[in-house]
Amino acid sequence: MKSQVNYLDMSAQIHHVTEPAVRSAIQALQLPAGSCGLDAGCGIGTHALWLAEAVSPGGHVTGIDISREYLARSEETASKSALESQVSYQHGDMGDLPFDDDAFDWAWNADTLWPVGGKDPRPLVRELARVVKPGGIVAILLWSSQKLLPGYPLLEARLNATCAANFPYADGTRPELHILRALGWLQQAGLDEPQARTFVADIRAPLDDAARGGLTGSFQMLWGKAEPEVTPQDWARFQRLCQPESPDFILNLPNYYAFITYSLFWGRVAS
Numbered sequence: 001m002k003s004q005v006n007y008l009d010m011s012a013q014i015h016h017v018t019e020p021a022v023r024s025a026i027q028a029l030q031l032p033a034g035s036c037g038l039d040a041g042c043g044i045g046t047h048a049l050w051l052a053e054a055v056s057p058g059g060h061v062t063g064i065d066i067s068r069e070y071l072a073r074s075e076e077t078a079s080k081s082a083l084e085s086q087v088s089y090q091h092g093d094m095g096d097l098p099f100d101d102d103a104f105d106w107a108w109n110a111d112t113l114w115p116v117g118g119k120d121p122r123p124l125v126r127e128l129a130r131v132v133k134p135g136g137i138v139a140i141l142l143w144s145s146q147k148l149l150p151g152y153p154l155l156e157a158r159l160n161a162t163c164a165a166n167f168p169y170a171d172g173t174r175p176e177l178h179i180l181r182a183l184g185w186l187q188q189a190g191l192d193e194p195q196a197r198t199f200v201a202d203i204r205a206p207l208d209d210a211a212r213g214g215l216t217g218s219f220q221m222l223w224g225k226a227e228p229e230v231t232p233q234d235w236a237r238f239q240r241l242c243q244p245e246s247p248d249f250i251l252n253l254p255n256y257y258a259f260i261t262y263s264l265f266w267g268r269v270a271s
Contacts, residue, residue: 014217014218017210020199022047022050022262026108029266031055032059033056034058034059035059035106036055036061037105038099038104039061039062041065042063044073045075047110048074049077052086053083062088065091097130102132102134105133105136107128107129107132107137107138109141111141115168118171118172122188125186125189129191134270135269137268141263141264143260143262144262144263145260146259148219149241149242150257152241159234159238160222162223163226163229179263182263186266187267191268191269192270197264198263201260202259203259204257206254207251216242216244223242
């Protein structure tokens with residue numbers, strides 16, 4: 001349980017870092033005030049609260065997740081928010097949503113449609129479309145790139161080329177399942193007017209504790225298992241730059257700047 005709690009805390013810290021990009025993506029959708037939507041794979045519930053804010057006044061967001069630990073954190077966070085009455089959470093599988101057809105005005109999914117183990121995300125997009133009313137939006141948001149090691153472009157490129165950084169695609173996943181092919185997923189799900197846009201979360205010093213925690217967690221999430229795939233020299237550089245106890249920890253740079261991008265893909269359920 002301790003490791004799970006630590007992972008939940010790290011998720012909250014990463015959301016703190018990526019918040020500007022995610023909020024910009026939500027704003028771009030122009031969700032109608034008073035509408036009711038679904039946050040499928042809601043995780044710790046942060047996005048559900050931001051979505052509820054976007055559809056205020058009078059809107060409502062239902063979050064669903066397969067992890068009861070995530071849902072417990074979602075409910076705890078919501079209970080401390082002024083938006084508590086505008087969100088609700090329930091346990092369920094995104095691949096078999098426990099909702100009737102046309103139950104929501106729109107659906108949102110963030111960072112869960114990775115084709116891990118070659119799993120095809122396209123049936124999940126069709127399931128999202130099933131529960132959205134005709135004319136409503138289905139939106140998919142995915143972390144798409146990052147530049148986190150300023151001054152070390154070759155090291156970062158080599159780390160990014162490892163299976164550790166590309167775990168959903170490390171098993172020869174078919175090209176059409178890569179996240180930047182998600183416009184095709186929308187089209188194959190029968191959605192009209194498919195669109196795509198990328199948003200940037202700029203990160204610069206001075207960093208607060210949450211940002212430092214989120215970035216430190218991101219280093220480990222992306223590259224923490226890359227040792228077998230890089231040279232001993234590159235692994236030593238990674239450890240030197242990305243471990244908080246190191247005197248050369250890169251987040252201690254007084255002029256640190258980095259960015260993370262999120263790509264948004266969305267379309268409308270056919271009328």
